[in-house]
Amino acid sequence: MINGEMTITRPLRWGMVGGGRTGQVGYKHRSGALRDGTYRLVCGAFDLDEARGRDFGVNLGVAAERCYADVQALIQGEAGRADGVEVVSVATPNFTHYEITKALLQAGIHVICEKPLFFSVTECEEIAALARDKGLIVGVTYGFTGHPLVHQMAAMVKKGLLGDIRLVDMAYTHGFNAGDDTGAGEAVKWRTNPRTAGPTFVLGDIGTHLYYLSEVVLPQLKVERLLCDRKAFIPTRAPLEDHATVLMHYDNGARGRLWVSSVDAGNMGSQRYRFVGTKASVSWSDAHPDQLHYEVQGEPGRVLHHGMPYLEEESLAADRMGALHTEGLGDSWANIYLWIAQAIDARQRGDEAFLASHHYPDIQAGLEGVRWLENCVRSADAGAAWVDFR
Template sequence: TLIAEEAKRDDGVEVVTVATPNFSHYEITKALLEAGIHVICEKPLFFTVAECDEIGALAERKGLIVGVTYGFTGHPLVHQMAAMVRKGMLGEIRMADLQYTHGFNAGDDANASEAQKWRTNPKTSGPTFVLGDIGTHLYYLSEMVLPHMRIERLLCDRQSFIKSRAPLEDNAYVLAHYDNGAVGRLWVSSVNAGNMGSQRYRFVGSKASVEWTDSHPDQLIYEVQGEPGRILHHGMPYLEAESLAVDRMGALHTEGLGDSWANIYLWIAQAIDAKIRGDEAFLATHHYPGIDAGTEGVRWLEACVRSADAGSVWVDYDPAATRTKSTETQDA
């Protein structure tokens, strides 16, 4: 009723954020698009790639934007890493080591909040718990930094240490083989007891490595083989233009998650504005996490579940998968 009545108004809303439990994303997003309203949706986007493809086609027909809230990729030093990779400063990428863990679900669910209960119920969460809830952040950010690389095969080993959560996992490891010969390792967990919540990204090349954590978002460790290690600070003029372009606070002030999310919402808003104006040239080179990014995250989750449920075996990643719109525009 809310959507139908807003769609009738000359001054109705132009975009709605969908921050509801996973199982309702598809229905709400579809209803909004059919009513001519742009969408910003939480991740994981939907339960299946088929649903993502359907919504993507609907958005295309309606001329609307679907943004996805991969909120950590608005940090300036994430873009610094991507620029360094793109400009060959690390050499050929050999390894990607990714971690997003916390300990807030280390105990049982006897006194779990309603917000927690739906996340561990397959009917409301979908086929995964921590892989979808926080693992997709790792995967999307790695895609943004490594847009020229594709996963060819992966192996997922997932556990339900709190047995009542089965078949959904509260801990998982994912190994990956990339098409350029590189390898990847990902650890995601909500039962890392005592850990207050941390992300760590390390990208290793033939010449140098970079490492960034969200607990120190204003610093990037840059290590060149045979040289002293160095720490790069956000907002400094020695950084690449791509990093400085998204810096909000300047070098003397620490940027946080709120600033990163502000960048994400700005980029989606710019995409919506361009779509309204019919500026397809702008959209062709504009970076934002859109429907393709959300679809690729669901595709990754499907491969992880397929591997884990088959006994933690290597599975082929979908060879027909196309790169996300956001990573394609980074190449441009």
């Protein structure tokens, strides 16, 4: 159980690029990072608008002179300080991730970057090599995978409680873009433009969360082939998609079905997962993250609750609140940030043995998400054809 005790040598000096006053995701980063005292927010280039970014940073308790105009000014300003920043989170639109991450790594700063990580696998490989050469950690904020019951599902699969996996069924859908984009805000504008979003809209924006969570639960399964059908129901979003379905064949013979949409009018259900094995199934949704449905063939269904002693140790180790008391998205993000802090701390201590067995969403996880997107686009552009995963 996580109780806020310091599990690393000392708090990390942390900064942010993006995530400013108008940013959608910035608070989730701060809520995750600042929960356990493992990070101390010391600087930022929070906003495209310098004055607004500085005002915002000061309101967060950051010294005015450490609220910078942009990432380059941050790197220069922090380089001269004995107490300079050690790790920076990147919470900016997709098209900026690569340049900002590269600049930070070149300056010797660990990075925590938003998904989808970059635009291409080639870029991911280049940055992974740079991080390796510099001995730096890159974490990726797949923020939903800190929920304790996600790790319960992984542990149950590992223990064989489900039997051999046959079906993987996942959906992340909402209706927030069901109408056209007239008068849309910045966050919609950059998401629907290939120059700023990258090769995908909803596949990258929400589909990568599904894909990564399935990798956490089923690390032994690899996709062999996939078929992706994507469509822009609002034509101005083309060539990007606001809806996609993906079929997947796994190397053990299992079949996968994934649906992402931002035009699923009226749906506030968010994410749904069902993993079906030869003996039993588990179903979980982030709308009710405290509950896991466990159905054994021929037996009445069961609802498992977070924090209960009957759960696997991997799940209990990620629990914060204890049974009866609701856990939520903030707790999940706090776990992700804690696990990344532990990785950075281990690297700073030179504890490679710890790192070898420590699990957190790392640059390889970010790369695999981008690889999956590249395969989806290749399939969709070939007219929703089956393609070998590569």
